Amino acid sequence: xxxxxxxxxxxxxxxxxxxxxxxxxxxxxxxxxxxxxxxxxxxxxxxxxxxxxxxxxxxxxxxxxxxxxxxxxxxxxxxxxxxxxxxxxxxxxxxxxxxxxxxxxxxxxxxxxxxxxxxxxxxxxxxxxxxxxxxxxxxxxxxxxxxxxxxxxxxxxxxxxxxxxxxxxxxxxxxxxxxxxxxxxxxxxxxxxxxxxxxxxxxxxxxxxxxxxxxxxxxxxxxxxxxxxxxxxxxxxxxxxxxxxxxxxxxxxxxxxxxxxxxxxxxxxxxxxxxxxxxxxxxxxxxxxxxxxxxxxxxxxxxxxxxxxxxxxxxxxxxxxxxxxxxxxxxxxxxxxxxxxxxxxxxxxxxxxxxxxxxxxxx
Numbered sequence: 001x002x003x004x005x006x007x008x009x010x011x012x013x014x015x016x017x018x019x020x021x022x023x024x025x026x027x028x029x030x031x032x033x034x035x036x037x038x039x040x041x042x043x044x045x046x047x048x049x050x051x052x053x054x055x056x057x058x059x060x061x062x063x064x065x066x067x068x069x070x071x072x073x074x075x076x077x078x079x080x081x082x083x084x085x086x087x088x089x090x091x092x093x094x095x096x097x098x099x100x101x102x103x104x105x106x107x108x109x110x111x112x113x114x115x116x117x118x119x120x121x122x123x124x125x126x127x128x129x130x131x132x133x134x135x136x137x138x139x140x141x142x143x144x145x146x147x148x149x150x151x152x153x154x155x156x157x158x159x160x161x162x163x164x165x166x167x168x169x170x171x172x173x174x175x176x177x178x179x180x181x182x183x184x185x186x187x188x189x190x191x192x193x194x195x196x197x198x199x200x201x202x203x204x205x206x207x208x209x210x211x212x213x214x215x216x217x218x219x220x221x222x223x224x225x226x227x228x229x230x231x232x233x234x235x236x237x238x239x240x241x242x243x244x245x246x247x248x249x250x251x252x253x254x255x256x257x258x259x260x261x262x263x264x265x266x267x268x269x270x271x272x273x274x275x276x277x278x279x280x281x282x283x284x285x286x287x288x289x290x291x292x293x294x295x296x297x298x299x300x301x302x303x304x305x306x307x308x309x310x311x312x313x314x315x316x317x318x319x320x321x322x323x324x325x326x327x328x329x330x331x332x333x334x335x336x337x338x339x340x341x342x343x344x345x346x347x348x349x350x351x352x353x354x355x356x357x358x359x360x361x362x363x
Contacts, residue, residue, distance in 0.1 A: 024135050025085050028163035033149075036077040036162070036172040040206070042182060042214040042235045049073060049157045051214060057230040063221050070151035071190060072183075072202055072215025075160070076176060078146050081168035083138040084109065086123045089130050090155040098193045098336045101125055104154035108198040109136050110207075112146040112176070117207045122196055125152070146173065150197035153190070179211035179362050182235050184228055185243025188279070188322060189217030193336035201342045208350060209362065211238070223248040224256035233267035238362055240264070240271060241353070243322065245278040250296030257304040265312050272314050272360050274353060275305055276321035279345075283334030316356050323348040 034048045046053030054064045090105045107123030121137035183202045191200030206213035284291035305317035324330025330341030
């Protein structure tokens with residue numbers, strides 16, 4: 001099996017190097033991203049461009065496609081090139097109609113400026129096929145740049161080469177982030193409806209908290225299941241943040257929450273576990289059935305966490321947390337956070353999360 005995977009990877013690289021480049025990229029040399037520094041992975045094993053090894057943890061078949069996505073994973077490097085480009089392959093699965101092509105199959109580049117990560121450009125994917133090539137940013141000033149390139153959020157990235165001018169340098173750097181915080185959750189955590197990878201709330205919190213943020217968000221599937229417990233228990237991090245009340249029914253929360261928390265606390269007894277209350281969906285304004293469902297989720301979460309926080313000293317419940325406002329403008333479809341909803345969520349949740357993490361030396 002390993003030989004088959006290596007041969008497949010070699011074939012992909014051969015294809016990328018033999019395809020004719022557009023004129024604007026002809027003056028570039030390309031470097032395999034896996035020779036640089038890959039960050040935001042839950043573990044160091046598995047395929048280098050994927051967020052988790054789907055052969056482990058008892059992951060059911062219906063969740064394997066989602067967890068094979070490169071969601072949240074990124075590469076960091078430094079270069080003195082005035083231009084940065086990329087060639088990449090994505091194995092496309094089901095399309096997420098709530099998100100943009102940039103989010104699903106594209107790349108998102110940030111450059112450190114004045115100590116902050118600043119948006120620099122996108123690798124726009126092609127609207128057809130699995131092979132993409134794109135100039136990400138050009139006409140930059142001379143000098144060395146520290147770069148952070150986020151991978152596609154809703155497809156499996158099978159290979160990536162980063163291009164710079166032929167006379168320029170490109171080198172691996174250590175992870176620039178001081179901490180590691182694991183995020184687990186629903187499509188809200190997966191990032192559905194963010195306009196590009198770097199604008200998902202998990203990515204934004206990572207830059208704000210100076211932390212690598214492995215993203216184990218799985219759209220519609222995060223229901224306090226055992227395989228999520230297994231992933232979290234096997235992941236060493238400085239803190240753990242959970243959006244685990246957005247998918248299960250109120251009854252499932254009542255039945256599964258205590259065991260979920262207990263097993264994870266036993267694995268990481270001294271680490272902070274922050275549970276986020278799910279949002280009050282815009283869809284509940286007129287859809288009475290969905291309102292009943294949502295209120296059941298929120299009520300069960302609040303009741304269950306009140307008891308759990310009394311029993312486990314390092315477990316916290318933030319309510320409100322995921323928040324989109326009251327004007328109906330914070331979601332793409334009445335459920336998923338758009339960029340405005342993400343900003344409103346960060347305005348509400350970041351002060352509370354910072355206060356908790358500060359107790360554990362995470363600032």
